[in-house]
Amino acid sequence: MYSLASVRPYNNAIRRTIMSLSYPLRVQAIRSRGQTPRLYVSFPLALATAIGLEPGDEVQWELLDRGELHLVRLTTPPPAAKSKAKK
Numbered sequence: 001m002y003s004l005a006s007v008r009p010y011n012n013a014i015r016r017t018i019m020s021l022s023y024p025l026r027v028q029a030i031r032s033r034g035q036t037p038r039l040y041v042s043f044p045l046a047l048a049t050a051i052g053l054e055p056g057d058e059v060q061w062e063l064l065d066r067g068e069l070h071l072v073r074l075t076t077p078p079p080a081a082k083s084k085a086k087k
Contacts, residue, residue: 023047052077 023044029037043053053059053073062070 021047021050052079 023046025041025044028040028042030040031037047053058074060072060074062072064070
């Protein structure tokens with residue numbers, strides 16, 4: 001399971017200190033004629049690369065409260081590293 005915020009039961013100030021990476025995004029609205037607007041959030045390429053997220057991977061949003069969402073991967077692939085680093 002990958003999440004965009006820490007799962008530890010700390011308050012927000014401590015959680016921000018633990019999670020050192022931040023990717024500010026803007027929610028975009030796509031308006032097509034005759035359809036209700038759809039909202040989109042783009043996923044930063046650096047973050048996708050860091051967790052090995054690929055196009056076509058299935059994910060779902062987990063709503064924790066009005067201010068916090070977690071992105072959960074439905075299937076987690078094995079690590080990309082084939083062998084351990086040599087000393």
